Amino acid sequence: MNYSELIKFIKLVGLNPHLISKLLKEPLNNVYSLLLSLFHEYQISVFPILNTEKLGLWKAVIWCEKSVITYSKAKKLAGPLANIFRGDIEDNSFLLIFYTNPTVFEEAKTNYEEIFKKLNMDCSVNLVLQSFRFINDENCYNFDVRKWICNRKDVYISVPSRKFINLDKKDVDLLTSIQVNPSIPYWRNLHYKHIKATLHGFMYTLGKTNYIIDIKSRKIVDNPYLVWSAQLDNGEYLAEYHTDKENLKNILDKNTGEIILAVKDLNYAHGFSIPFEIFKDNKWKIPKIKIE
Secondary structure, eight states, rough: HHHHHHHHHHHHHHHHHHHHHHHOOOOOOHHHHHHHHHHHOOEEEEEEEEOOOGTOEEEEEEEESSSSSSSHHHHTGGGGEEEEEEOOTOOOOEEEEEEEEETTHHHHHHHHHHHHTTTOOEEEEEEEEEEEEEEOOOOOOOTTTTTEEEOOEEEEEEOSSSOOOOOOHHHHHHHHHHHHTTOOOOOTTTTHHHHHGEEEEEEEHHHHHHEEEEEEEOOOOOOTTEEEEEETEEEEEEEEEEHHHHHHHHHHHHSSSEEEEEESTTTTEEEOOOOOEEETTTTEEEOOOOOO
């Protein structure tokens, strides 16, 4: 067993060493040891691939240039509906991805636009038409030199749907737990069979990817540091790269469009779980936008 073989199974089932040991038919101690090495020496990060659209949670993007509000306030613009926040380290630009649905989006967009107009802020609000998650081929990473030597990947595409999976509170709790900790034995939970159709494996990054670049433009520049992208309802694409300092300039030089450069610090980059707080009576009760 080597690092690449281990990552192959991490992509399938997550970080639980007992399940990986069983699937690989390797001693548990060997799996533990290699997992620890991946974390400490190669800085692996692992994220579940959830199709939230199947849950009834669509996504929309707020993008603001040179904001007049603080990042701490910007994070709260969507309340419990926040999905991802990125704040630029230089010029106060930010993006906020939030959960929505086709019933409430237009009203929410109008409310946001009115607020931004009053604040004299240059912001756009767009619905996500489809999302792309990129899962790198583990054999493209050279662990000796700690670099990507090729660019092969699988792509998972999710599209908003008006047909939703029926959920209960324990289903939502399980999904939230997987997001918080990809090493839990989720397959033992009786509710796993209910949410299995929304969990499509796990994605990962390797190396000191301390920088997060978000670019909004008409095209996507592909490389091993591209983690996800989204097609917006105005014809533009939003792409996110997780990179190290060594490759930062190369990515910036090859991209055109509006750019937000964040660092992996909660003040600038924050990810949120699905909004379990608003799941009541077995349905999502999306609140109206209220900003003080």
